[in-house]
Amino acid sequence: MAEIKCIRDLLKMDLDIPGYQRPYKWNIRNIVDLLNDIGDAINDAETYGSSFKYRIGTIILHRNKKGKMDIVDGQQRIISLVLLLKYLEPSFVCSILNIDFTNKVTQANIHKNYRFIEEWFSLKKEVKRKYLDAFEKILEVVVISVDKVAEAFQLFDSQNTRGKELDPHDLLKAYHLREMKKYPYEMEHAVTKWEAKDTKDIRNLFKVYLFPVWNWSRGIKTKPFTAKEIDTYKGITEDKGYSYARRAGKAMPYFQITEPFLAGNDFFEMVDHYLWLLDDVQREMERNTAFEVFETILKKETGSVGFSYTRDLFYCALLCYYDKFHNFDELAVKKLFTWAYMLRVDMVNLGYDSINKYAVGEKNDRYTNSIPIFAKINVARLHTDIAGIHVKVIRNTDKASGEKWDWLYDKLKEINGLTGVSE
Known part of the structure; x- marks a missing residue:
C-alpha cells in the first residue's frame, strides 16, 4: 500500500529499525543539505502559495511480528528528521527516540548532527517556527507499507533514487544521456563536464533564470520548475524531420533562451553556455x-x-x-x-x-x-x-x-x- 503523508504523520507511526540495517552514517554535510532543501521548500511555499508541497522521497516499511513498522528504506532520512524535529519541538516524542542505539558510529553521528542542528539554528532563530510548520504543512513523503519482508526488499532493490526525488535537471541529464547512447565517448565527456559543475548553480540557472524567461517571453506567468515541467528542455531530435529541428541543428553552436535545441549533447552545451553567459552579464555590471x-x-x-x-x-x-x-x-x-x-x-x-x-x-x-x-x-x-x-x-x-x-x-x-x- 502506498500513501502520501506529511513528515509529522510519518514520524508518529510506530516505527522500528531492524537489526539488518546499516549504521546511521549521515554526517554534518548531509544535515546541511537537508536544512537547505527544507529552507528552499519554505521559500517556494511562500512564493507559490500554501498548496506547494516538497516531497522528500519514498519510505519503504514492513510490518514485523510485533506489529511495528520496520524501516526497510529511508532510515538515514528518518533519523535525521527526528533529530531536527526533536530540536525544534523538545516535547516531541516518537518510537525512534525510544530505540537504544548501541552502534558506536550511529551514536557518534547522532550526537554530532544534533549538536550541529543546535549551532545552525543559533544563528537563525527567526526561522525556527517556519521549519517546525514545514513538518506538517510543506514536507511530505511517499510511504509504501508491505506485509511480507520479501516484497519490501524487492521494492528496495527497484528504487532508482535514494533520499529526495531527483531534481528536474537531474532527470534532464538522464534523459539527454539516453539520447546519446550511440555515442559512448561523447556521453563520457558530457558527464565529466556536468559533474564538474556545482549542482546548485545548475538548479538556480533553471529555476531563477531560464524557465521564467522562457515563460515570460511568451507572455505566460511562470511556475515552479519541477519534474512536471521538464518537457520544455527535452529538445527535439533531428530524425523527427521537423523543419524547426533542422533549423535548430544548423543554428548550433548558437543558442537562444526562447528557442529549441537538439536533444542529446546540445543540452549539456546549452547549460554550459548559459552558466557562462549569466556570469558574463553579472561581471559586466561589476566591471563596467x-x-x-x-x-x-x-x-x-x-x-x-x-x-x-x-x-x-x-x-x-x-x-x-x-x-x-x-x-x-x-x-x-x-x-x-x-x-x-x-x-x-x-x-x-x-x-x-x-x-x-x-x-x-x-x-x-x-x-x-x-x-x-x-x-x-x-x-x-x-x-x-x-x-x-x-x-x-x-x-x-x-x-x-x-x-x-x-x-x-x-x-x-x-x-x-x-x-x-x-x-
Missing part, C-alpha cells in the same frame, strides 16, 4: 564603470525578499536582452534596470506573485509601468527597439511603498537624469 550606480544598488543588502526578487528580475531581463543582441548598450540596460526597480518603489509588499504579473505586463493601478518587457525583447528586431522603450519614473504618493524606498526612487531619478524634476 558606466554601470557603477547599478552595481551599488545590485549589491545593496536591505533584508527585503522583494528587493532580491527585483534584482533577479533585472538579471533575467538583462540575460534575455544580452542573449539576443549580445551588447550592453548603455541606454537599453538603463531602461531594463529602471523598469525592474520601479516595481520595488511601487509596492509596499512585494512578493513573487507581483513579479510574475509585472514580467508579463499585467496592468495594475499600483504599477507605474505595465510593460511586457520580455515579450518585447522576444519580438524586437534591433536592440534600439529596447533602448527606445519609454519607462516612467513617477511616484504616486497615494499608492507608493512608503519612505523606506525613497532612496531607491531618488537613485532611479538620478540615473534617468530627472533629479529635481518630475517626469
Whole structure:
C-alpha cells in the first residue's frame, strides 16, 4: 500500500529499525543539505502559495511480528528528521527516540548532527517556527507499507533514487544521456563536464533564470520548475524531420533562451553556455564603470525578499536582452534596470506573485509601468527597439511603498537624469 503523508504523520507511526540495517552514517554535510532543501521548500511555499508541497522521497516499511513498522528504506532520512524535529519541538516524542542505539558510529553521528542542528539554528532563530510548520504543512513523503519482508526488499532493490526525488535537471541529464547512447565517448565527456559543475548553480540557472524567461517571453506567468515541467528542455531530435529541428541543428553552436535545441549533447552545451553567459552579464555590471550606480544598488543588502526578487528580475531581463543582441548598450540596460526597480518603489509588499504579473505586463493601478518587457525583447528586431522603450519614473504618493524606498526612487531619478524634476 502506498500513501502520501506529511513528515509529522510519518514520524508518529510506530516505527522500528531492524537489526539488518546499516549504521546511521549521515554526517554534518548531509544535515546541511537537508536544512537547505527544507529552507528552499519554505521559500517556494511562500512564493507559490500554501498548496506547494516538497516531497522528500519514498519510505519503504514492513510490518514485523510485533506489529511495528520496520524501516526497510529511508532510515538515514528518518533519523535525521527526528533529530531536527526533536530540536525544534523538545516535547516531541516518537518510537525512534525510544530505540537504544548501541552502534558506536550511529551514536557518534547522532550526537554530532544534533549538536550541529543546535549551532545552525543559533544563528537563525527567526526561522525556527517556519521549519517546525514545514513538518506538517510543506514536507511530505511517499510511504509504501508491505506485509511480507520479501516484497519490501524487492521494492528496495527497484528504487532508482535514494533520499529526495531527483531534481528536474537531474532527470534532464538522464534523459539527454539516453539520447546519446550511440555515442559512448561523447556521453563520457558530457558527464565529466556536468559533474564538474556545482549542482546548485545548475538548479538556480533553471529555476531563477531560464524557465521564467522562457515563460515570460511568451507572455505566460511562470511556475515552479519541477519534474512536471521538464518537457520544455527535452529538445527535439533531428530524425523527427521537423523543419524547426533542422533549423535548430544548423543554428548550433548558437543558442537562444526562447528557442529549441537538439536533444542529446546540445543540452549539456546549452547549460554550459548559459552558466557562462549569466556570469558574463553579472561581471559586466561589476566591471563596467558606466554601470557603477547599478552595481551599488545590485549589491545593496536591505533584508527585503522583494528587493532580491527585483534584482533577479533585472538579471533575467538583462540575460534575455544580452542573449539576443549580445551588447550592453548603455541606454537599453538603463531602461531594463529602471523598469525592474520601479516595481520595488511601487509596492509596499512585494512578493513573487507581483513579479510574475509585472514580467508579463499585467496592468495594475499600483504599477507605474505595465510593460511586457520580455515579450518585447522576444519580438524586437534591433536592440534600439529596447533602448527606445519609454519607462516612467513617477511616484504616486497615494499608492507608493512608503519612505523606506525613497532612496531607491531618488537613485532611479538620478540615473534617468530627472533629479529635481518630475517626469
